[in-house]
Amino acid sequence: MFAKGRALFGQAVSAAAKVDVPSGMGDAAALVRAYESLGLGSFWKTDSEGCLTYLSSAASAALGVSEGLAGRRLLDLFLRPEGESERTLPFVMARKGRFERVTVRSERAGEVRWWSVSGEPRQVGGEFVGFLGHCVDITTERLSAEENSHQALHDPLTGLLNRRHMSQLLDKTLTAFAPQQRSCATMLIDLDRFKQVNDTMGHAAGDALLQQVADRMVRVVGDKERVSRLGGDEFQIILPDQDDRGVLGDIATSLISSISQPYSIDGNRCIIGASVGVAISPYDGDGKDELLRNADLALYAAKGSGRGRFRFFCPDLLKAAEDRRLLEEDLHDALEKGELEVHYQPVVRATSNIVTGVEALVRWNHPEHGMISPARFIPIAEESKLIKVIGEWVLRQACADAAHWPGNLRVAVNVSAVQFADEGFPAIVASALASTQIDPDRLELEITEGVFLQEGCTTDARFNALKGLGVRLALDDFGTGYSSLSYLKTAPFDKIKIDQSFVRGATGADSRNRAIIAAIVALAEALGMDTTAEGIESFDQFELMKQLKVTLVQGYIYSQPIPNDEFVANLAGGQWEIEPVGPAHQRHERQAMYRRVGVVHDNHYYPVVLRNLSASGALIEGLTDVPVGTTFVLDLGDGQLTVATVRRSRKSQQGLEFETMLVSDGNGGMCARVRVSPYQLVAAGVPQNMRGDGPHLIGQADGKMSLPAFGMATDWKARSEAA
Template identity: 55%
Template sequence: MEVDTSIGNENQAMPAARSGSRGFLGKIGSRIGAQTPVETCNLKASDALLLLQNFEESQQGWFWSTDASGNLTYITESVAEVLGSTSLELLGKPIVSLFLKPVDNDAGSRSLPFIFTKKMQFNALQVQAGNTAGERWLSISGRPHFDKSGDFLGFRGSGSDVTAQRKASDDTSRLAMFDSLTGLPNRASMSKKLEATLAAYRQQKRTCAVMLVDLDRFKQINDTLGHPAGDALLKQVAERLLKIVGQSGEVCRLGGDEFQIMLPDCDDRGTLGDLASKIIDSLSQPYSVDGHRCIIGASVGVSVAPFDGLSSDDIVKSADLALYEAKGNGRGRFRFYSKDLKQSAEDRRVLEEDLRDAIAKNELELVYQPIVNTKTNIVEGFEALMRWNHGERGLISPTLFIPIAEDANLIWQLGEWAIHRACEDAAKWPGKARVAVNVSASQFANDRFPAIVDAALGASGLAAERLELEITEGVFLAETNETTAMFEALKNRQVRLVLDDFGTGYSSLSYLQTAPFDKIKIDQNFVRGATEPGSRNGAIISAIVALAEALGLDTTAEGIETLDEFELISKLNVSHVQGHICSKAVSQATLIENLEGGSWRIEPSGPRHHRNDRLSMYRKVRMIHENHVYSIVIRNLSVTGALVDGLYNVPVGTKFVIDFGDGQLAVATVSRSSGNQQGIEFETRLVSDGNGGLCTSRRVSPYLIAEAGLEVPNMPAGYVPTSKIDKDSLSVPAFSTVADWKATQIKPK
């Protein structure tokens, strides 16, 4: 059946719509009947009218019409109510005034006035209703109407409420771009935004930093408390990240326990390092999940465009390599990307393979650092420290291979070997000195660990009270009945338990009430700087000692390196001390030799005061003076200066620019000079690179380096050196290099 719903000659005045459900259709019934041929329609016109009236009353749709100026001549009462008015009040108003102007890039809504201007037919155009209590979206369709002469009379059309469909569509779009658990942007959303940002910044020569944050020990929370607890923990992590980053950047969740942060216009590595440290510290604080106290950690990798890449893929890969390095060097730290990280990652892979065979090849050994009584200076125990003497590479630092062992699930194997060897060695010592062995959180969580302790003590014959197990606060990641049971099992064996690295970020007095510790080891971070004016570390150490004494526990201060630190520690009644001020770690043979007399007394010796840490190295860099570049060697490096050699006849006060590579330039002044060695002081302090090294806070933009006429990697296509060095302007070198000096010492025969 075809029903002609035309209104007739719109030049005639439209009857005013009345309130009620019949409205528009109720007033034109006679016209419909008159224009429908009876012979082509079995349905009476009145019945057709009733059908249309019922449709309007059902509020599944509505009708509207305008005059040639776009002013309403009719609108269904039900939609008028949605718009906060009545149909009578809306008559004569422009139809476009009923809808909000688009605040986004919704091209359809923006084109509504254009459609009316061009007298175009349109279908299912979505517009947002104005003057409504909540957000309402309407879909409208219409077509222009002309008289027989072709004169435009206005529009007539229909509409429907699509709020529910629009909300469902928005929810679907949000799910596609946002993480449903935390509400943060997801990987797809961040990737799109990062690529757009970097593309725009390449044109503007601006910088943008990216951080990748990976949670440490999160899997243990999932395994012990279940995935719902893990999800609740991730929500709290997201909240903490948003609070720390604030308005300076954007945070997204990549998936699992990985997060990404974008920081536009940020390239100061001092600032970035501080932010990364704040993130690590904050995420390492305890969480409360379903009544459980949970502790995790975090590692952070940092890269900066355009220094470390131009595209989003490149910059994220760089940050990922930095994150891998941070996790590989002990976790709970940050790392900036550098060009040598690709080789470092390959080296770690090779070392992992070699580490699997290290025990079988007899490459592992234990050395022992004395633990000295601060009152008597008598050695009362030793901490066992593992060393790896690689067959080809020589000694490899534990800070490198222990994290590799943890990632490769080799820590249980290494730990079992260490406790057996330590007990075996200690059983051969003269006297009754104790041996302390470090226990990882994964070892502690394994219900087979007490049996390993039994086997080691039984095979060696060592008395249980001479074995100390040093346990970090990491065992309290999730306080469970299994944790309590493990403490009871170990204490029943009469071994001594030591809380290692106390106060490193998430200490809790609650577990000192229940965990049967015999000693607290004060982390060296509290010792370092404790003697400096204004430091509060001394007060903190004093409080820890008072707490330990009240609980009947011994105390050991780690990392004591200077006499003033030793004197302070003694004054604060710390019972034991450990560090280079007394002795470095010694071999089994040296240990036995010093204990032959029945006891070993060590008088503290070393520097009076602590100075800025200096990193010993042999690193070739470039030193620039005027328009000459010299190759020199850095012997040691600190945040304020360095010792270099390679030039002769350099007066005190001479200024240089030190080129560390990768855009790192530091202005320095010679403070002392002797022969081919100079002490230099930097105008701007260096900052931590997050991995125990130092770097410049800022780097020279690769765009500027390229414009200076030098080749630079990572530059966009078409970026080539633009200037050439004028050789005629070069001056005579002011200083002699070592090679030049040696050449002058060769006398002709």
């Protein structure tokens, strides 16, 4: 159309320049009228002031010029131009020169149309007297081009940005932000158990599920142009000017929580999960490729540590991946080599302090690394499919130990979703009961809500088979996963276990956890179920649980998990009454460690050893006789600086209280909310590799970051001990 229009345009304008088109006759006028009647375009003519003296009837109708043209300026028919481009219609007409295919917009009755306008100046005796021009409605072509452009840059299924567009956007953002060292966070999200939906419900259901997932992500992020589907069940989000890991952790948690809520697909209910990896520029990489690689490493770490969680990138992830591989190799032989043990944590009736049962907890006594936390090796066991073998061994060992206990104490054994899904699991339970001859009512199987991911007759049949054996069933970690009251209505549970994440924050003044626990207890009472609160450590938690009428309590306030021999020794007479012991108030959980860090004071840098860490403080070692009240900047590495005040000081150890609390790193650890970029650290003179040869002076320069000086006396500096 455009080629034909341009060819006829030249002929028609040349002819019209010699003939007065509105009233003229002959071939030129016939040519113009034929061209216009075929819908190939319209002609216009102005005087030297830009006022129309002719406009084709078709264009007049489309542009809403229903009356005479007298005094109507051509420019007034179109909307004001957007942007600062020089090729606008007002600009080219003001130059009084020839112009071609200038794009303009018009609006009539709320409908916007696009036009391509061309014009040629007319001169009489060398004096400009106006324009002769041509215009064509290009709305259809314009919309088609925009649609093609949208399809080229967006995922056709979800409407989100596609991989190519997101890559371009991230690259452009990082390039623009680099000169000012502005931050940009990127998240990689991988759906957990999506393949299961595709395999069981079909690809059409999988596509519908992805569309709902995309909608949920956009609602959490709040901007559709920041969310991308990379392909399959992988998504990416970018968050410019965001490096607050507290905020990013909250966003990641909201994404996981939202995605993990049940979906309805063609009348069927399905549940999936999500894992999130987070990397932040410039701390975790300047360029697009480096940043994405590190976000992918963080995502892998999140999936490897149990799925359904987020993880920030840190430089240790490469080493951690290798350590995990070696640990998995060792775990394959741990059972055969007798390295696994079962410890028992008492479950106590809160009103009497009498032990009513125990929970069996597996422990791994590694020959080189000592006791390894279940938080490290259980996810490895689940991913490597060792969990079925280990789970069966724990079940049989717990039943065998319980058979020799005096009295009728119950033993609770955790059952993974993988074990529960095994059709042979009820037979394994029956075999363990038969071989040890314990009363089935003494065995309590703790089952998480993950077993409901595949609802239907298989799950119901498994519950019926287990209850047919006479064992008790407890719903573990209630409220942390895929909670639904329908589970309690359909599954024959005898107990609800309240997860310790609710207990930890319940004593806070503004906490909603108290109301949640009260509701769980009321629900359990109405259904004739017991309740157990996990993770009770302080007396304020303990008193609150009694006040809320929680039936049973489990936690360090009574006892940590202990070996079977120690447990039996406490059962003299068949009963064990434990007096609760613990701090008066809940305090932040501390993680024991032995790690090199540094402290900054009075523009000097001192290497110290971090002995333990919590969200609100730390214990350091390596400086002597530091006055209480001294303020440090604690350097945790990787740009993590936090202001801390010495609250306790004894010989070479100091207890620090943080000015700003640390936040979760998504993997059970803690990290600073905001980091200082490596460029600022270098400018401030912070040593890149901490050394143990005494204090290091931190340089200062105008216009560069200066760490605060707190005026500590210098007499103890000389006595600082290299860590």
